[in-house]
Amino acid sequence: MSAEVKKEIELEIAHVLFLDIVGYSKLSVNEQHARVDELNGIVRLSEQFQKAEAANRILKIPTGDGMALVFYRSPEEPAQCAFEISRALKNNQRLQVRMGIHSGPVSGVVDVNERTNVAGAGINLAQRVMDCGDAGHILLSKHVAEDLEEYEQWRPLLHDLGTFEVKHGVRVSVTNLYSDEVGNPRLPKKLEAVKKHHAHVRWAAVAIGLLLLGAVVAAFMIVSRRPTTSLTAIPEKSIAVLPFVDMSAGKDQEYFSDGISEELLNLLAKIPQLQVTARTSSFAFKGKEVAIPEIARTLHVAHVLEGSVRKAGNSVRITAQLIRTGTDTHLWSQTYDRKLDDIFAIQDEIAADVVKQLKVTLLGAAPKARTTDPEAYALYLQAVQLGRPFTAEAFKQSDALYRKVLAIDPRYAPAWYGLARNFGNETGQGLLPGKEGFAQAREAAVKALAIDPDYAPAHAQLGWIEMYGDNDLAGAALHLERALALDPADLSVLTTSATLLQSLGRLDEALALEDAAVRRDPVNVTALFNLGYHQRMAGRLDAAIASFRTVLSLSPSNG
Incomplete structure (x- = not known):
């Protein structure tokens, strides 16, 4: 991906102001456009917004x-901005807006068209807090309120509403936040409507899902804590699959060589006795002149699988070659000259040979590559790679393929x-x-x-949809319990399950899954930052410091 297509936004603790127009869905399309334009104009007139924009220290993400x-x-910045917006809307009966504020970690990307997207606890909780309010309300999370209490001018304006059980028992x-002239002093209707018997019903629904999810997590924690000979010992049955080199004549089959590498990685990851490094970390060294032993030390693996792909028409x-990294010796190598129709058999053979060379004793049947039409498979690999830049055009091309x-x-x-994942990402970016x-x-x-x-990834995707689209945490727990049982090594399964558990205050179980994700993906800065942040929230300060130091060693700009 070229530098102009994608620009990284640093992982930071941000202060998020979430706004939406009350009654928006009942408006005609023309009225919706007019209200959004009007709100944009009012926000841009805010002095606080203008200051942050002039300093290039603000992101504005449309949400429809x-x-x-x-x-x-x-945290004073979003509070002051909210006050200025509320004051400008005071006598505007046509435009009814509610606001929520929270501070937390965010990360994301900005594309060439300046479309922005961020994700993380900062965004999620700001929206959840806002959802509690009615027109005119400026609601704060406890974290933001505690920060603002440190400033004398804000103290008289903070009115604690307490802890409430909202959708599905989430507390x-x-x-x-209001004054005599700004904000809405009335108790939000949603909080008035929270009844004890409704809460009991919701908690019962969540409990069903959590009992199942908790059982799987507990089992995962037991397995993940099996003793090793040394805390720093590299597991003998561990491997990283490096991106295979595109050796095609036109150097135009990189999507295919990368795709084959990732498919092999995923196939090997299905073997429980084998520790396989995830894609983000395995591909972190692509195009870099780094020696195999150094890569292995960084990824904490004893073996590396590397290779090349040459595709021409229907031939591949x-x-x-499999390398033992401790001695930098080749254990095994093989060249496959086949028709594209045999691509799945090649993957199965490579995986089988790796298992044989590493002397892995399979407890069940060997995993097999999922087959399809060869032409469809080549298009599928291309669609996966095209969707990675997270731009509108990339999603359009990927969806079409x-x-x-x-x-x-x-x-x-x-x-x-793949379509489900794209649609979810497009929704998160405001493109849908x-x-x-x-x-x-x-x-x-x-x-x-x-x-x-x-199919575990689809269960995880439905869990994500239930969590963010429906705020149905019980439904999310049921899907994620199933996904964890099917594929506890899948990163999307681990991270989505951890997010759910964090939302419910089950930090120990969430941290166990985040730690497992980092073991699989040791140079993924986002995963490490999130682990450190939640270790700090759980009071595990030494562990949090270690995680943040690793982040800084990998990405000094995150300081």
Whole structure:
């Protein structure tokens, strides 16, 4: 991906102001556009917004019916901005807006068209807090309220509403920010409507899912804590699959060589006795002149699988070699000259040879590559790679290729999952309206599971949709419990499950999953930062310091 296509936003603790227009869905399309334009104009007239924009320390993310403003200096910034917006809207009966503020970690990307997207606890909780309010309310999370209490001028304006059980028993501490002239002093209707018997019903539903999820997590924690000979010992049965080199004549098959590498990685990761480094970390050294032993030390693996791919028409040559990193010696190498029709058999053979060379004793049948039409498979690999830049154009091209795959093989579950993942990401970026995007993502994920009920990534995607699209934490827990049982090594399964557990205050279990994700993906800065942040929240300060130091060693700009 070229530098101009993608610019990283540093992982930081940000101060998020989330706004939406009350009654937006009841307006006509023309009225919706007019209200959003009017709100944009009012926000841009805010003195606090202008100061942050002039300093280039603000992100403005459209959400369809409103926006999120991400500040980076102080929790006073979103509070002051909210006050200025509220004052400007005081006598505007046409434009009714509610606001929520929270401070927490965010990360994301900005593309060449200046479309921005951020994710993390800062965004999620700011929206949840805002959702508690009615028109005119400026609601704060407990964390922000405690920060503002340190400033004398804010103290008289903070009105604690207590801790409430909102949707599905989730407990949220809310503070109402208002003065005689700004804000809404009334108790939000949603908080008035929280009844004890409703809360009991919701907690019962969540408990069902959590009992199942908790059982799987507990089992995972037991397995992950098996004693080793040394805390720093590199497991003998561990491997990283480095990106295979594109040796095609036109050097135009990188999507295929990268895709084959990732498919092999995922295939080997299905073997429980084998520790396999995840894609982000394995691909971190792509195009860099780093010696194999150094890569292995960084990734904490005893073996590396590398190779090359040459594709021409319907013919493919794949060369693979397995290296023992401790001695930098080749254990095994093989070249496969085949037709594209045999691509799945090649993957199975490579995986089988790796298992044999590493003397792994399989407890069940060897995992097999999922087959489809060879043409559809090549399109699928290209669709996966095209979706990675997270831009509108990238998603458009990726979606089109997934549909081509499904036109050839409508029962290829990974393609349906790919569409579901794209729709979810497009929704998160504001490229699709929330209701429409979540509906399309759900439809595609359900189709994937109709084909293969045991496809873990689709269960994880539905869990994510239930959590963010429906705020149905009980439904999310049921899907994620199933995903964890099916594939406890899948990173999307681990991280989405950890997010759910964090939302419910089950930090020990969430940290166990985040720690497992980092073991699989040791140079993933986002995963390490999130682990450190939640270790700090749990009071594990020494562990948090160690995690943050690793982040800084990998990415000094995050200081």
